Each structure stands twice: as C-alpha cells, then as structure tokens.
Amino acid sequence: MEACSLKNSLKIFVDTFHKYSNISGNKDALNRREMKTLLNKEMPHFIKNSKDLKNVSHLFEELDTNQDADVDFKEFAVMIARVVMETHEKMHENAPPGQGHSHGPGLEGPVKGKCGQ
Ligand SMILES: [Zn+2]
Numbered sequence: 001m002e003a004c005s006l007k008n009s010l011k012i013f014v015d016t017f018h019k020y021s022n023i024s025g026n027k028d029a030l031n032r033r034e035m036k037t038l039l040n041k042e043m044p045h046f047i048k049n050s051k052d053l054k055n056v057s058h059l060f061e062e063l064d065t066n067q068d069a070d071v072d073f074k075e076f077a078v079m080i081a082r083v084v085m086e087t088h089e090k091m092h093e094n095a096p097p098g099q100g101h102s103h104g105p106g107l108e109g110p111v112k113g114k115c116g117q
Pocket of ligand 1: 103
C-alpha cells in the first residue's frame with residue numbers, strides 16, 4: 001500500500017473534511033464549531049505555529065467567502081492550499097544550511113511514523 005502517496009493524501013484530505021462536516025447541520029460543510037474541532041484535533045501544531053490559523057473566528061470569516069456561515073469543501077480547499085504554502089515557507093526558514101534544496105520541519109514539527117524519514 002502506498003501509504004504516503006500524494007493520491008492518498010488527497011483522499012485523507014477529503015475524508016477528514018467529511019469526518020467533521022458530518023457532525024451536525026449541513027453534512028457538506030463545516031460550521032464554526034466543526035471547523036474549530038477539526039483545527040484543534042487535526043492540526044494543533046499548525047494553529048500554534050501559523051500566522052494564518054491562530055484566530056479561528058477571523059479565519060472562518062475569511063474562508064466563508066459566500067458568507068453563508070458554513071465553510072464548504074471549496075472554501076476548505078482554499079485553506080489547505082494556504083496551509084501547504086505556509087508550511088513550505090516555514091520548512092525553508094528552518095532548513096539546515098547547506099547546499100541544494102533542503103527542508104526543515106515546517107509548521108507541523110517533525111513527522112513521526114510511516115511518512116516521516
Ligand atoms: Zn522547498
């Protein structure tokens with residue numbers, strides 16, 4: 001099984017959205033409380049280290065571009081894109097000096113388990 005493939009990451013990304021969107025109300029969108037739970041449970045390090053995610057209410061309003069008080073999948077995908085970009089930036093900030101293209105741990109800290117090195 002390709003546990004750490006990009007393909008699998010995309011599936012995890014979709015499944016994670018639904019794991020929380022299914023909790024209550026509209027099953028295809030995250031309300032404010034579901035979003036808060038998702039961030040706290042799935043991305044505690046990101047919240048701590050990110051300039052973008054610290055203020056959950058502010059983030060929620062920013063992501064909810066159609067202002068229906070729910071973050072739908074499309075709006076959620078925008079957040080993930082932002083997190084990926086910010087993580088890459090951070091990885092470079094913390095990259096050990098040396099030749100070539102190297103990466104530090106990024107926003108989430110060292111990755112443990114199968115997908116880590
Ligand atoms: Zn890079």
